[in-house]
Amino acid sequence: MDNNNNDNNNNTNIQQKVIKPNSVSFQSLGLDKEILQGILRMGYKVPTPVQRKTLPLAFAGIDIVCMARTGSGKTLAFLLPMIHKLKQHESNTGIRAIVLSPTRELALQTFKFATDIAKFTNIRIISIVGGDGIEAQFDSLSNQPDAIIATPGRLMHHLNEINTFTLKHVQYLVFDEADRLFEMGFAEQLNEIVKHCQLE
Helix, strand or coil, X not given: CCCCXXXXXHHHHHHHHHHCCCCCCXXXXXXXXXXXXXXXXXXXXXXXXXXXXXXXXXXXXXXXXXXXXXXXXXXXXXXXXXXXXXXXXXXXXXXXXXXXXXXXXXXXXXXXXXXXXXXXXCXXXXXXXXXXXXXXXXXXXXXXXXXXXXXXXXHHHHHHHCCCCCCCCCCEEEECCHHHHHHCCCHHHHHHHHHHHCCC
């Protein structure tokens, strides 16, 4: 966890605003204006029930296990705090956030969603999935992205092949559709990725 006092103050302010009964719009969350611009451009105005429950915890840096139906807004619920944290530390370099998805299709959907949220920021987000060119992915990784949306198998391939590729600066790790990740046999890769992240 980051112990920067300014970050703690910002997170506390956001948490308090989310909890208040009259805080029902994204404008009330205290988000960076560039992130808010991205959210509003996408047509989002009011947090869904799952977002109202999870956002205060995520902004406070608390680990979350969330079960919700498709269409409930859970993707935004984990991407918004992630991008907010990345924006607070724009000057930092290195991979600081990873989202792992069970399929290429879901990973690419999440990548598109994340880049739309971060459209007006300088945050660099890339996708690392099977079916895309290895060399192009090498180039993307060498540019020191802030966040990676990936499938476990392809991410592990790069970790095994590139000696300089490290996840030691990762602060934010998401298993999207975790039940499917384990059902599809990714448990070993997930454990290895967690070890590489060196999370506290």
